[in-house]
Amino acid sequence: MKKYLATTLLLFLCFFTGHSQSDNDPATWTHKVQKVSDSVYNIEFTAKIFKDWYIYSLYTAEGGSMPSEFEFVGAGVDYELIGKTEEGKTYTKYTEVFDLDETFHKEEALFKQKIKLLKPDLKQITVNLYYQICKEVCILKEQVFEVSLDGTTFVTEEKTIDDRSAALTNNLKLDLKNSELLEQTELNSVEGSSALWMVFGLGFLGGLIALFTPCVFPLIPLTVSFFTKQSDNKSKGIVNAILYGLFIVLIYFLLSLPFHLFDSVDSQILNTIATNIWLNVFFFIIFVFFAFSFFGYYELTLPNSWANRMDAASTKVGGVLGIFFMALTLAIVSFSCTGPILGGLLGSTTLAEGSVATNLTFGMTGFGLALALPFALFALFPAWLNSLPKSGGWMTTVKVILGFLELALAFKFLSNADLVGNWGILKREIFLSIWIIIFALMTLYLLGVFRFKHDGPKQKLSLTRKGLGVVSLITTIYLLFGTLNLTGLKVLSGFPPPEFYSINENVSDCPLGLNCFKDFDEGVAFAKSENKPILIDFTGWACVNCRRMEENVWSQPSIFQMLKDDYVLISLYVDDRKELKKEEQFDFQYDSGRIKKIKTIGQKWGTFQTINFNSASQPYYALLTPDFEVLNSGVQYVDAITYEAWLKDGLSRYKNSIK
Structure with a gap:
C-alpha cells in the first residue's frame, strides 16, 4: 500500500511540474564532437548537476521511474547509430516506491554515442533529450542539442512554413x-483575492473535518495535557502548545512550496492541467482509491520509520526544535485520515481559476490552521477538554461520509476527461444518476440500513446521524428532481456536465x-x-x-x-x-x-x-x-x-x- 501511495504522490508532483522552467535549471548541459574517421564521429553529452539533484539513467529498471531518452533526428536517413548510447558513472539505489533498484546520475551525467554518416556532406545534426531530474520533486525536461560535426558554429536553418500554413x-x-x-x-473579473480566500475557506473546512477523524481527534487531549503537565509552569505549557499549533500551520504551508519552485511561464499551462484527459482520469482513480480507504477496506499510511525518526528527534533535540518535530510527527501519523482530504484539496485546485500553486498554498494554510486551532485553544482553556465528546464509533461515521464525498468528486474528474475527450460516456443524465446512487447509499448508511466491516457494534442511531441522513436524503431528492428537469441545479452549477x-x-x-x-x-x-x-x-x-x-x-x-x-x-x-x-x-x-x-x-x-x-x-x-x-x-x-x-x-x- 505504501508503494502505491508513494507512486501516486510522485506522479502528482511530476504532472504539476512537468512543463515548468527555471532561470536556474538544476542541470547545465554541454556537448562535444570527436572525429574518428571521415564518416564516423563520437558525440558526448555532459550535464553538470546541482547538489542533491539526480537524473535517471537511460537503462534504469523497467517498472520504475521514467528513464532518460535520446532522439537522434535523422538517424537511419542521414546517418546511422553505431551501438547503444553509453553512459558515464551511475549510481544504483533501492527505491521503496517501486520496490526495485533504480539507476541514476548525480553531480555529472555523461552520455556517448558513435554515429556513421550516410550522407558524406552532412555538417550538422539535431539531438533531443527527454529526461527527468529529481530532488524533492521530479521535473520532466527536454533538452535540444544542435551538433556541428565540422567544429564550426551550428547554423540554424530558418524555419519556414508552406504557403497553405502561411495563409x-x-x-x-x-x-x-x-x-x-x-x-x-x-x-474583468470578480475572482481575484476573493477566489483565494474561498480556497482558503475550503482548506479550513477540510481541516475542521479532519479534526473529527479517528487519527486526529484522540490526539487533542493527549497532546494538550502533555504540554500543560510536562512544562515547568502553566504559562510555559501554553506557549509550547501554541508553538505546536503554529508549527502545524507551517508544515502544511511548506508542503505547497515545491509547486512554486518551478512556476510555469507557459500561458496555456493552467488550461492544460485542468483539461488534460489522462490527468483527470488519474485523479478519478486516486479519489476512488481514497474513498475505499475511508470505507475501511485498507489503510493509507506513510512508512512507520518516518514517524519513529521524527518522534525520536523531538525527544533528543527538545526545546522549540523538538516541538517542531512533534508537529511533524502528528502530520505523519494522522496521514491515513488527512491524506485523502488533502488529496481532495490538491485535486480541487485544478478546478479553480488562477495559479494552481497560489491556490494550493492558501488551501494548505487554511487546512493547517484548522488542524492547529484546537491545540492552541485547549491549551489556553484546558477546562474545555471536559466538554469534548468521547472517541467512538461516530468518528468512523465521519470517515465513511468523507468516503462517499470523495467518490462523488472522483466522478467529476472522470466527467472532465469525458467532456474533453468527447467520449460520450458520462452524459449529464448518467452523471447525475451516479451521484443519486452515491448519495442514496450514503443516506441508507446514515440511517443504519447497512454497515461497513470496520463499523463498531450496532448501536442506536444518534440524533446527529439521523439529521445527516435527512440532509443526504434531501440532496438525493434534489438531484433526482434535477435529473427529471423538475427543478434546476443551480446549487451545483458547474459540477455536472452542461445541459446540452x-x-x-x-x-x-x-x-x-x-x-x-x-x-x-x-x-x-x-x-x-x-x-x-x-x-x-x-x-x-x-x-x-x-x-x-x-x-x-x-x-x-x-x-x-x-x-x-x-x-x-x-x-x-x-x-x-x-x-x-x-x-x-x-x-x-x-x-x-x-x-x-x-x-x-x-x-x-x-x-x-x-x-x-x-x-x-x-x-x-x-x-x-x-x-x-x-x-x-x-x-x-x-x-x-x-x-x-x-x-x-x-x-x-x-x-x-x-x-
Whole structure:
C-alpha cells in the first residue's frame, strides 16, 4: 500500500511540474564532437548537476521511474547509430516506491554515442533529450542539442512554413480595431483575492473535518495535557502548545512550496492541467482509491520509520526544535485520515481559476490552521477538554461520509476527461444518476440500513446521524428532481456536465438552447448577414466557471433575451481535443518565428485567443462588430449585474457605430 501511495504522490508532483522552467535549471548541459574517421564521429553529452539533484539513467529498471531518452533526428536517413548510447558513472539505489533498484546520475551525467554518416556532406545534426531530474520533486525536461560535426558554429536553418500554413496562420490573426479597449480591466473579473480566500475557506473546512477523524481527534487531549503537565509552569505549557499549533500551520504551508519552485511561464499551462484527459482520469482513480480507504477496506499510511525518526528527534533535540518535530510527527501519523482530504484539496485546485500553486498554498494554510486551532485553544482553556465528546464509533461515521464525498468528486474528474475527450460516456443524465446512487447509499448508511466491516457494534442511531441522513436524503431528492428537469441545479452549477451534453439527441448543443456557432468564420458570416454584433465566448468543456456563467448569469431573463435576439454567439472550446480535418491542420508561425503545430480544435482556438486577445483564461468574453471593431473591454467571470451592463454597453456602442 505504501508503494502505491508513494507512486501516486510522485506522479502528482511530476504532472504539476512537468512543463515548468527555471532561470536556474538544476542541470547545465554541454556537448562535444570527436572525429574518428571521415564518416564516423563520437558525440558526448555532459550535464553538470546541482547538489542533491539526480537524473535517471537511460537503462534504469523497467517498472520504475521514467528513464532518460535520446532522439537522434535523422538517424537511419542521414546517418546511422553505431551501438547503444553509453553512459558515464551511475549510481544504483533501492527505491521503496517501486520496490526495485533504480539507476541514476548525480553531480555529472555523461552520455556517448558513435554515429556513421550516410550522407558524406552532412555538417550538422539535431539531438533531443527527454529526461527527468529529481530532488524533492521530479521535473520532466527536454533538452535540444544542435551538433556541428565540422567544429564550426551550428547554423540554424530558418524555419519556414508552406504557403497553405502561411495563409491559415494569417487567417487566425485578426485586424482588430480599437484593440486597446481590451486592456481595460475595471470589469474583468470578480475572482481575484476573493477566489483565494474561498480556497482558503475550503482548506479550513477540510481541516475542521479532519479534526473529527479517528487519527486526529484522540490526539487533542493527549497532546494538550502533555504540554500543560510536562512544562515547568502553566504559562510555559501554553506557549509550547501554541508553538505546536503554529508549527502545524507551517508544515502544511511548506508542503505547497515545491509547486512554486518551478512556476510555469507557459500561458496555456493552467488550461492544460485542468483539461488534460489522462490527468483527470488519474485523479478519478486516486479519489476512488481514497474513498475505499475511508470505507475501511485498507489503510493509507506513510512508512512507520518516518514517524519513529521524527518522534525520536523531538525527544533528543527538545526545546522549540523538538516541538517542531512533534508537529511533524502528528502530520505523519494522522496521514491515513488527512491524506485523502488533502488529496481532495490538491485535486480541487485544478478546478479553480488562477495559479494552481497560489491556490494550493492558501488551501494548505487554511487546512493547517484548522488542524492547529484546537491545540492552541485547549491549551489556553484546558477546562474545555471536559466538554469534548468521547472517541467512538461516530468518528468512523465521519470517515465513511468523507468516503462517499470523495467518490462523488472522483466522478467529476472522470466527467472532465469525458467532456474533453468527447467520449460520450458520462452524459449529464448518467452523471447525475451516479451521484443519486452515491448519495442514496450514503443516506441508507446514515440511517443504519447497512454497515461497513470496520463499523463498531450496532448501536442506536444518534440524533446527529439521523439529521445527516435527512440532509443526504434531501440532496438525493434534489438531484433526482434535477435529473427529471423538475427543478434546476443551480446549487451545483458547474459540477455536472452542461445541459446540452445530454443523451437526448434533440437537445441543442449550445448553452441554454441558444443559437451559437462553434466556428469563428461561420459566426462572422452570419453576423454580417444579420447586421448584429458578435459575442465571442472562449470556453472549455471542463471549465467550471464557464458552466456557472451559463447557468447562473446567462440564464437571467434579461441577459438571455439579449444573447438570443441582439448578439451572434460564437462559442470556441479551447480544450476540445477533437482533431481537425487533415486539410485544416497546419503549422502556425508566431511573429518570433516559432512554429506550433495546430492539429486539434482546441489548439486552434486557444492560439486564436492568445494572439488576438492576449488572454489564456476561460471563460473570456469579447464583443466585436462583424468588421472586427472592439466594442468594449473583455470580461471573464463576473456577476449578472456587471455582465448585463457590459452587454448593454456593447450593444449601445454598436448601434452608434452603424448610424
